[in-house]
Amino acid sequence: MNIAILSGKGGTGKTTISTNLAVMAGGNYIDCDVEEPNGFIFLNPSDLKKEEVKVDYPVINDNNCTLCGDCAKVCQFNALVRTKKNIILFDKLCHSCHACKIVCKYEAISFKKREIGIIEEGKYNNIICKRGILNIGEPMAVPVIKDVLKDLPNGINFIDCAPGTSCNVVNSLSYADGAILVTEPSAFGLHDLNMAVNLVRNFHIPFGVIINKYNPKDNRIQKYCQKENIKILGTINYSRKVAETYSSGKMIIEIEEYKKAFKEIVKNLKEVFPWN
Amino acid sequence: MKIAVSSIGKNLDDMVDIRFGRCNYFIIYDTDKGFIKAIANRGQVSGGGAGIAAAQQIIDEDVDAVITGNMGPNSFNLFKTSDIKVYSCGSMKVERAIELLKEQKLEEISQAGPAHAGMGARRGFRGGR
Amino acid sequence: MELTVISGKGGTGKTTIALSLSELAKDVAKADCDVDAPNLYLFHKGIDIKKEVFYGEKKAVINKEICNGCKTCENICRFDAIENGIINSFKCEGCGACVLVCPQNAITLEDYKTANTYITKTKKGVISRADMEIGAEGSGKLITKLRQNIREVTEDNTLIIIDGSPGIGCPVISSITGSDAVLIVTEPTQSGMEDFIRVMELCNHFGILTLVCINKYDINKVMSENIEKFCEENHVHLVGKIPYDDTVIKSINELKPIIYYENSMANKAIRSMWENIKEHINQIKNNF
Numbered sequence: 001m002n003i004a005i006l007s008g009k010g011g012t013g014k015t016t017i018s019t020n021l022a023v024m025a026g027g028n029y030i031d032c033d034v035e036e037p038n039g040f041i042f043l044n045p046s047d048l049k050k051e052e053v054k055v056d057y058p059v060i061n062d063n064n065c066t067l068c069g070d071c072a073k074v075c076q077f078n079a080l081v082r083t084k085k086n087i088i089l090f091d092k093l094c095h096s097c098h099a100c101k102i103v104c105k106y107e108a109i110s111f112k113k114r115e116i117g118i119i120e121e122g123k124y125n126n127i128i129c130k131r132g133i134l135n136i137g138e139p140m141a142v143p144v145i146k147d148v149l150k151d152l153p154n155g156i157n158f159i160d161c162a163p164g165t166s167c168n169v170v171n172s173l174s175y176a177d178g179a180i181l182v183t184e185p186s187a188f189g190l191h192d193l194n195m196a197v198n199l200v201r202n203f204h205i206p207f208g209v210i211i212n213k214y215n216p217k218d219n220r221i222q223k224y225c226q227k228e229n230i231k232i233l234g235t236i237n238y239s240r241k242v243a244e245t246y247s248s249g250k251m252i253i254e255i256e257e258y259k260k261a262f263k264e265i266v267k268n269l270k271e272v273f274p275w276n
Numbered sequence: 277m278k279i280a281v282s283s284i285g286k287n288l289d290d291m292v293d294i295r296f297g298r299c300n301y302f303i304i305y306d307t308d309k310g311f312i313k314a315i316a317n318r319g320q321v322s323g324g325g326a327g328i329a330a331a332q333q334i335i336d337e338d339v340d341a342v343i344t345g346n347m348g349p350n351s352f353n354l355f356k357t358s359d360i361k362v363y364s365c366g367s368m369k370v371e372r373a374i375e376l377l378k379e380q381k382l383e384e385i386s387q388a389g390p391a392h393a394g395m396g397a398r399r400g401f402r403g404g405r
Numbered sequence: 406m407e408l409t410v411i412s413g414k415g416g417t418g419k420t421t422i423a424l425s426l427s428e429l430a431k432d433v434a435k436a437d438c439d440v441d442a443p444n445l446y447l448f449h450k451g452i453d454i455k456k457e458v459f460y461g462e463k464k465a466v467i468n469k470e471i472c473n474g475c476k477t478c479e480n481i482c483r484f485d486a487i488e489n490g491i492i493n494s495f496k497c498e499g500c501g502a503c504v505l506v507c508p509q510n511a512i513t514l515e516d517y518k519t520a521n522t523y524i525t526k527t528k529k530g531v532i533s534r535a536d537m538e539i540g541a542e543g544s545g546k547l548i549t550k551l552r553q554n555i556r557e558v559t560e561d562n563t564l565i566i567i568d569g570s571p572g573i574g575c576p577v578i579s580s581i582t583g584s585d586a587v588l589i590v591t592e593p594t595q596s597g598m599e600d601f602i603r604v605m606e607l608c609n610h611f612g613i614l615t616l617v618c619i620n621k622y623d624i625n626k627v628m629s630e631n632i633e634k635f636c637e638e639n640h641v642h643l644v645g646k647i648p649y650d651d652t653v654i655k656s657i658n659e660l661k662p663i664i665y666y667e668n669s670m671a672n673k674a675i676r677s678m679w680e681n682i683k684e685h686i687n688q689i690k691n692n693f
Contacts, residue, residue, distance in 0.1 A: 009442055011416035011573075076463060076500050076514070078325030081332045083358045090350060093325045097483050097500030105372060139575075140323075164441045170495045170540040186658045188444045199539045202495075218658060294582045298549045323461055323544040324575050346582050346611050 002149075002157045003027075003273060004176035006200070007183060008192025010163035014182045015039050015214040016246060017236070018160040020253045021180075022127060024262040025269065027156035029124070031131035032172045034117060034144045039160055041249050045129035047120030053132065054113040055140075055148045060087045062123060064108035071100035071109060092139055117144040128153045141168050149175040164192075165255045167265040173200065178273040179207035185218040193221065197228065208272045210265065213238035231272055234265035277307045279377065280334045281370045282344040286314035288371040294345020297327030303370050304337055307378060327351035335360070343373050343382065352385065406550075406562065406686065407584035409438075411569035411577060413600025417592045418620040420677065421653055421663060423568040426513045426588075428529065429679045436555040436567045437534040440520070440543035440578045445568045446534050448660050451527035455554075459535065461519030461544050463499035465492050471511035478503035478512060481520050495540050519633070520547060524554055531558050543570060544581035552580075564686075572600075578607065585689055586614040588682065592621050593628035601632065605641060616685060618645040618678060642685060645678025647671050 001008045005021075007014040015033070019042045022029035031037040058071070058080070058101075069082035079093035080100060091114065101109040116138045121130040132148040134141050145168060149159070153173070159176060162168040173179065179200050184195040186213035193209070200207045208232070211221050225232050236258065245252050282299035284291045293299035297319045309345040312359055315337075317328040322368060331377030355362050363382040365373045371396040376382045410426070412419040424445060437445040440493045443555045465486075467478070472490050477604075482503055486496035494517065504512045513527035521540035525532045526548055533555035537549060548570060556637040567584065581587050587608050608615040617636050622629040629646070636643045651673035656663040664672050 074501065074505070078322055078328040078332070081335070081354055083335055083354065085357065088354065088357065090325065090328060093328070095483075095498050095500055097498065097502050097504060097591060098481070099500050099502040102481070102505045106369055145537055165539055166441065166542055167495070167538070167540050174495070185662050186492070187447055188442070188657055191444060192442055195539075221503060293583075294428070298545070298579060298582070305639075320549065321546065323546050326545055326575075326579075346579065 001155075001160055001178070001273060002030075002152060002176045003208050003269075004159045004161050004179045006102040006169060006171050006173075006179060006196050007159045007163050007195070008165065008181075008196040009183075009188055010183050011180050012163075012189065013236070014163065015042075015160055017180070017212060018158050018253060019043055020198050020251055020258070020262050021265065021269075022158040023124070023251060024253055024259075025156060025158070025266045026127065027158050028130070028153050030148060030152065030157050030159045030203065031129075032145050032148055032159050032168075033162045034132040034134040034141045034148070035162060037131045037133055037160075037188070040117075040120070040129065040131055042251055043124040043129050043249045044249075045124045048122040050119050051121075052115040053119060053144045054115050054116045055094075055143050056098070056111040057091050057094050058089060058098075058100050058109045059112050061108045061110065062086065066106055066108075070103045070105070074099050074103040092137070095140070097141075104163050116140065117147075118143070120146055121228070126151055142171050145171050165195050169199065173203050173205075175206060176203070178205050179203075180269075181209045182209060182210060182212055183221055184213040185211060185221050187220075190220050190224055191273055204249075206272050208233040208268070211235045231268070233268045233272065234246045234261060236261055277341060278312075278337070278339040279305045279341045279343060279374060280339045281305065281308070281335060281373055282317070282330075282340075283314070283370050289369055290372075292343065292345065292368055292373050293372055294367060296342075296344040296347040296351060297330050299330070299344070301335075302330075303335060304339065304372055305370075307374075325350075328354065331355060339376065343377060347385065385386055407453070407567060408586050408588060408682070408686065409567040409569045409581050409584040410588045410590060411452045411580060411604060412590045412649045413604040414571065414592070414594075414597050417590050417597060418647070419571070419590045420568055422588070422590050422618060422620065422647075423566055424662050425664045425672075425675045426679055426682070427566045428664050429676065430564045430566070432530075432560075432563050434530045434555050434563050434565050435532040435558045436551050436565060437532060438543075438548045438551055438570050438576070439568045440535045440537055440547060440551075441577075443534055443536070443653040446525055446527075446532050447476035448662060449527035449529050449532075451525040451532065453523045454526050454531075454558075455524040457522045458518050459520040459522050459550060460516035460549050461541065463501075464517040465499065465501070465503050465512050465516045466472070466510045466515045467492060468513070472507075473509055473511075473528060475508060477506050477508060477584070481506045519544075522547075522550060522554060524558055530563075531555065533558075543576050544545050545575040548576050552578050568677055572591045572602055578611075581608060581613060582611055584613060586616060586682075586686060588616045588618060590618050590620055591632060593619060593625040593632060594629075598628060598632060602635070605639065608641075609639075614685065614689060615641045616644045616682060617641055618647065619643070620647045622646040623648045635684070642681075644681040644685065647673060647674045647678070 072080040132144040319326035410423040568582035652669040
């Protein structure tokens with residue numbers, strides 16, 4: 001069972017929730033926020049294995065190339081340019097779609113692979129921790145995300161997704177059997193939660209909401225969830241202690257009060273997401 | 277000498293568009309024959325790689341020089357490889373910029389600035405489009 | 406006159422600062438180019454005076470009447486976007502490989518709606534903004550459109566404040582090119598600092614007047630000093646240091662801009678920063 005953890009807005013505490021929840025529920029932690037994978041700071045898994053993520057890029061064989069420019073014309077991403085002397089590739093714009101090879105009449109195009117990121121896998125106590133890391137300067141995260149998700153361990157996997165509702169999140173969601181939406185009680189939080197809800201509904205999977213930085217005086221999220229008939233899985237209070245624990249890289253379930261809150265969430269999870 | 281100028285409009289009395297990749301038009305001008313034509317910039321409608329699309333268009337026009345305001349390193353390097361000179365000017369009419377070029381009063385950009393991390397980012401440019 | 410507020414890293418308070426400055430300025434218009442989290446317009450109720458559909462991508466479309474179900478397209482697609490002759494628009498990247506191989510010529514690439522763009526009139530000036538479709542990306546093309554939209558409805562001497570895209574990629578470049586000044590909002594954290602340096606190099610490359618603001622500067626004073634030193638060495642102007650202030654969260658929750666909380670420390674710091682920014686802006690243009 002794969003449960004994706006999303007947040008419309010950045011900085012809502014998605015990673016905090018994912019890591020603590022994984023440990024509390026005895027599930028695996030999968031970090032798909034490959035542009036900023038921060039979960040390992042808290043879990044610090046041991047026995048790390050690393051694997052490269054590679055993508056195809058076209059290589060022009062100058063002996064065969066007639067400089068007809070068809071490859072540059074067909075490329076929808078402006079990754080190829082024909083100058084008077086040669087064909088120039090902008091590898092970071094290339095989507096590895098192979099359209100250039102299909103269109104080339106002179107068999108002048110072949111493919112090589114280049115690294116755009118890595119995948120790391122290790123253990124924290126009994127749970128498996130896996131993450132993708134996109135190399136700095138690389139624009140396309142989706143191939144890394146797909147590589148992380150194509151081969152997941154057995155059991156419950158908590159998938160920490162990128163913030164927002166971009167195609168990175170869409171790709172992560174297509175591997176999920178359920179979703180948890182993390183939000184905070186503010187106008188921004190509600191606005192961006194609504195965007196995330198609209199996204200998840202496209203996937204027809206069960207989902208619930210966790211309110212982080214909970215403030216008992218502000219019930220706008222509860223009202224919204226009631227109206228939309230969305231289950232609230234739990235609330236996490238905001239306190240200076242949490243901020244300090246977080247900034248020192250520790251798990252917040254080390255604090256008794258928060259351990260209780262996460263226990264409660266795990267209980268509620270089992271109602272929303274059927275698993276054994 | 278054949279020149280391409282990034283422009284807000286289609287005429288010589290329109291202002292130079294100081295954005296290269298996302299300018300509205302390119303005015304193609306020949307120092308012997310005068311105004312040749314205005315072409316819509318294909319870079320303007322491309323999701324990503326605007327500067328590259330624009331540069332391809334200019335290279336295909338077989339010009340000797342480009343006048344614009346700002347240019348990213350990707351396009352600049354393409355022009356360098358293609359032996360097309362790049363001149364920088366401020367906000368002014370296209371005809372004035374051409375005059376200044378003829379009088380050799382425009383600054384030639386001879387060095388690319390730092391690459392903008394190859395269009396990439398940890399946050400932001402996520403889909404690569 | 407355009408001032409673009411950018412941040413590199415997300416969550417540094419960019420929107421709060423952009424909003425505050427636009428409240429302090431007299432004749433002002435806004436463009437919300439942070440299209441993934443478009444929160445700038447939430448503060449003022451307004452009326453949409455113009456709405457347009459924005460086609461930011463291309464997607465493959467199969468003409469079912471011509472398709473004979475040969476599955477050549479399914480096999481060529483590198484994104485697993487075609488299943489049983491149906492295109493999954495979430496997965497299709499619009500590369501056109503399927504168009505090339507279809508023996509029936511049944512597939513075309515067509516413009517795909519990625520957003521609605523709006524021009525909204527509020528009590529505090531007009532705002533140009535976008536509402537993205539689910540799963541769509543904010544592209545440089547969309548940012549260019551949003552900036553074009555606001556220029557069309559404003560006078561030359563109106564100050565346009567742009568809430569720029571986060572990151573340092575294509576949308577950011579589109580947010581800053583051709584603008585008169587850039588304000589970088591950074592915070593004293595390791596990741597904040599790294600992104601700040603990258604975004605500053607970008608501004609330098611485009612030769613734009615660059616101003617810097619350290620938000621929550623007092624949460625890590627050592628790091629703040631490093632940022633200050635870095636600014637000095639690189640000749641960029643530090644125009645403001647905003648202290649950490651819980652009132653900012655309150656301001657967001659009450660949808661009341663921070664500058665209307667008189668006793669707020671952040672308010673005071675932002676106001677004095679605005680005076681600094683005005684000086685710099687007046688140096689480039691003397692007309693407002």
